[in-house]
Amino acid sequence: MSASRPKRGLVTGGSSGIGFAAASRLTADGWRVTSLSRRPSAPAGVAAIAGDASDVDDLQRALATAAPEGRLHGLVCSAGVPPSGPWDDPEHWEQVLRVDLTAAWQAARTAWPALRAAGGAVVLLGSIVGSGEGSLRSPAYAAAKAGLEGLGRSLALIGAKEGVRVNVLAPGAFDTPFDEQLFPPAARPDVPLGRMGSPEEAAGIIAFLLSDEASYVSGSVWRVDGGRTALSPASSAGVAAPDEHTEF
16 A cells, blocks of 8 residues: 555444444554544544435535545445334334445445445445344344345445455444443353454454455455354353343
């Protein structure tokens, strides 16, 4: 990467959690990063744009800052709303699908010409909820995150002939404000590694997927869950205390 022409990236939802950590990591790696989120806050050195990640006008404003020369090397779609209810409320369903699924499609669609011009890469932030687990609280969240995997695979096919790679990161329990902490972060009986992940651990994988080292990685889903989806119900019952439960 040239010192005079750093790689340029756009992170949606870069004001907190994994999005914040990803923006921070890319900046530390020498990228010029722009964040689009409802709160105009971002890591030091990151251009913060206040806006709605599902709004095309806001996305275009952020893209103008992120890729002033029409070249975007990396797009990270981490904006989203956490699982919540009620599960049978149509307005809630529409909001979650708009923010957790449609916003990623809008971001990719809006940024696609700049990604194509740079031979860039995209990382969509999914979840093990939807692909590996259901949700009692929010079928909308599970449907949106499962949909991101289909979107990611489809965009990878579209991008293959245009030099754009697309992958999905599917986190499990991570120590961020986004996750409901049913157990202490350092003592998770529902995770074989025994703890929640840190945003920085997810950011490291995002940085790899956007890097030239991952030049042959596209259309994949990277589960980062400390082994949680490998844990059978019988095994889980053996490590969890009888009076504890996890809402899947």
